[in-house]
Amino acid sequence: MQIQQAINTACSSLGLERRDAQLLLLHALGKSLVDRAWLIAHDTDSLPAQTELRYINLARQRAAGTPLPYLTGHVEFHGMPLQVDGRVLIPRPDTETLVDWALECVPSLGAPTGSVPQIIDLGTGSGAVALAIARFLVRTGQAGDVHALDVSPDALALAQANAERLNLPVQFMLGAWLTGIPARYDLIVSNPPYIAEGDPHLDALGHEPRLALTSGPDGLDAIRTIVGQAPDHLRPGGWLLLEHGWDQAMAVRDMLAQVGFTQVQSRCDLAGIERCSGGRWPV
Numbered sequence: 122m123q124i125q126q127a128i129n130t131a132c133s134s135l136g137l138e139r140r141d142a143q144l145l146l147l148h149a150l151g152k153s154l155v156d157r158a159w160l161i162a163h164d165t166d167s168l169p170a171q172t173e174l175r176y177i178n179l180a181r182q183r184a185a186g187t188p189l190p191y192l193t194g195h196v197e198f199h200g201m202p203l204q205v206d207g208r209v210l211i212p213r214p215d216t217e218t219l220v221d222w223a224l225e226c227v228p229s230l231g232a233p234t235g236s237v238p239q240i241i242d243l244g245t246g247s248g249a250v251a252l253a254i255a256r257f258l259v260r261t262g263q264a265g266d267v268h269a270l271d272v273s274p275d276a277l278a279l280a281q282a283n284a285e286r287l288n289l290p291v292q293f294m295l296g297a298w299l300t301g302i303p304a305r306y307d308l309i310v311s312n313p314p315y316i317a318e319g320d321p322h323l324d325a326l327g328h329e330p331r332l333a334l335t336s337g338p339d340g341l342d343a344i345r346t347i348v349g350q351a352p353d354h355l356r357p358g359g360w361l362l363l364e365h366g367w368d369q370a371m372a373v374r375d376m377l378a379q380v381g382f383t384q385v386q387s388r389c390d391l392a393g394i395e396r397c398s399g400g401r402w403p404v
């Protein structure tokens with residue numbers, strides 16, 4: 122089968138989007154996913170039989186609903202290439218809002234005590250948030266120790282592999298939110314699970330770990346725990362920044378205000394939806 126024909130067949134018989142068919146073919150060929158121009162330049166090349174089989178298998182899985190990043194093993198997050206597989210949630214563009222907010226806070230961290238800022242990403246998954254922050258610190262030459270925690274050993278193994286491949290200094294630990302952690306931080310950032318058990322949207326997310334998605338009857342159990350624990354784990358003037366669901370901003374702001382956070386506020390995602398809320402622990 123020729124390259125052009127392979128792409129057209131996946132689109133017409135399996136209903137794949139053209140871009141997905143192209144990326145899967147590049148992956149089956151062992152080529153970089155940015156090489157779509159190569160496919161166009163070689164559209165009459167014949168595929169080796171093994172590649173064709175691999176491609177058909179991938180295309181069928183995609184048609185059956187497996188997310189593209191789980192098939193290619195690759196996703197871009199905050200301009201950074203990350204490896205992903207079924208052990209972790211696929212990082213979403215919306216979470217870049219949380220990272221951008223964290224990066225805005227970085228210059229003021231540690232100021233009251235003059236010590237090296239301590240930053241922790243709770244529920245790190247693929248390591249996306251922690252690695253984006255660590256990369257920013259390295260690139261801008263700012264001081265800061267980045268820690269990343271998850272309750273899933275499988276997720277931690279993948280996050281650690283991403284850190285090693287990107288050569289970024291992040292200290293990983295296994296744990297359940299902040300339970301039993303003696304340290305205090307200048308910035309606690311988290312994209313915890315926040316979908317309500319039984320939410321109909323879960324049907325479309327069946328390939329991702331349930332542990333990364335749901336959190337109690339209203340989706341807010343993890344956020345309640347983190348907000349409740351954070352005051353004992355923040356240094357004076359430290360920030361807690363949380364991603365949450367499209368309709369949870371007011372509830373999260375109320376929780377933050379109730380335990381004594383100041384400067385409580387929310388940030389919108391690319392679609393203009395309040396997606397993150399946070400506050401500052403009093404100095």
Ligand SMILES: C[S@@+](CC[C@H](N)C(=O)[O-])C[C@H]1O[C@@H](n2cnc3c(N)ncnc32)[C@H](O)[C@@H]1O
Nearest residue numbers: 212244245246271272273297298312313314333
């Ligand atoms: C929504 S995912 C976020 C993953 C990653 N931070 C991102 O933004 O792509 C939530 C993560 O929280 C982790 N998690 C769930 N329960 C936890 C707990 N009790 N303590 C720590 N991490 C937990 C899951 O394993 C998952 O990796």
